[in-house]
Amino acid sequence: MMSKTARIAPPFADRRTMQAVVRDRYGSADLLQLRQVELPTITGDQVLLRVHAAGLDRGAWHIMTGRPYLMRLAGFGLRAPKNRTLGSDVAGVVVAVGPQVTDFRPGDRVFGTCFGTSHGSFAEYAVARTNKLARMPADTSFEQAAVVPGSAQTALQALRDHGRVQAGQRVLIIGASGGVGSFAVQLAKAFGAVVTGVCSTAKVNLVQSLGADHVIDYSSTDLAQMTERYDLVLDIGGNRSLSRLRRLLTAHGTLVLVGGEAGDRWTGGLGRQVGAMLISRFVPQRLVSFITKENSADLETLARMIEAGTLIPQLDRITPLAGVADAMHDLEAGRVSGKVAVSVAS
Structure with a gap:
């Protein structure tokens, strides 16, 4: 049952399961x-x-695998997950407040995102806090909007807040074809940078289409x-050593670590x-890592950029709820370019 003080849209007031x-x-x-x-x-907000x-x-x-194990100590559940549902990024219609x-x-x-709530977005209904939501950009599908929040906010904060990107700077984006990378290339270009993207052979055309000035195929070019x-x-999401990455920087350049799959199953890329x-x-040189802070202000910034045509979500595919497991396997295997959207309601 909803809180007696919650305002509920009439068609959904009698719904009990999903x-x-x-x-x-x-x-x-x-x-x-x-x-x-x-x-x-x-409840509440x-x-x-x-x-x-x-x-x-x-x-x-x-979150699905519980790896690295350190994250289980951070509140996700030690032996078993506290929240049975998965999914953070979401686009939908408010039915109760x-x-x-x-x-x-x-x-x-x-x-926006459902992160920090008890119910994820791979479901017919989800819970979100208002400080992690914004109104959808005009003329944008739910599928396009749904893939923006986590990845695009990460890219924005990596470039603007931690990378302190400036017009005319030379920016190298390793992992340019992925979820965060596909947004980072477009955002770096919007900030006026000269952008080089690094990706696999199969994804070179995608990175070029995002506006990268140069594209490096890591299978044929050794960054070292x-x-x-x-x-x-x-x-x-890389695993290259810091010494190797530093050699790619100017004397006073900045390295921003965005995620990372390096390390053991206990600490991941924390080391x-x-x-x-x-x-x-x-x-x-500046070497920086950070945790993305989901917030409404950045979502509103991204929405304006989408409406202006500066930022275009890159959809690898749209899958139904029943296809999440297969899409997760493909994501793990590196068979996804851009983002996968899960279509829940038409």
Whole structure:
């Protein structure tokens, strides 16, 4: 039941259950099941969304597998996941609002993240906090909007806040064809940078279409042998050593580590991130890692850029809820270019 003080859109007031992608323990995508579960409740500053589309990203894989194990100590559940549902990025329609909500009302089309709530976006309904939502950009489909929040905010904060990108700078984006990378290339160009993207042979055309000035195929070019130096390097989900990445920088350049799959199953890329912080104290170069802060202001910035045509979400495919497990396998295997959208409601 909803809180007595929650405002609920009439067509949904009697709904009690929903379909959702769930799992009962940490592990591979083979454990994911589409089940009928209880409809979530909302309180305080939360809203209930009728999910029209959700975005699939690497963060969902980490939460699904519970790796690195350190994240389990951070509140996700030690032996088994606290939240059975998955999915963070979402686009949908508000159907109910908590008693403290003043910015949104039932019927609003919104996009954002469900991160930090008890119910994920791979479901017919999801819960989100208002400070992690914004109104959807005009003339944008739910599927396009759903893949923006996590990846595009990460790219924006990596370039603007931590990379301190400036017009005319030379920017190298390693992992340019992925979820974060496909947004980072476009954003770096919007900031006036000269952009070089690094990707596999099969994805060169995509990175060129995003506006990259130069594209490097890592299967035929060894980055360690390159003589070009960059003012800013974004290493997205990589595992290259800090010493090798530093050699790609100018004397006072900046390296931003965005995620990372290096390290063991216990700490993941934490060792490399801590190492970057320590080294940065003793060299003229800046080595930075960060955790994305989901917020409404950045979502509104991204929405304006989408409306202006400066930023275009790159959809690899659109899959139904029943296809999440297969899409997760493809994401893990590197068979995804750009983003996968999960279509939930037409």
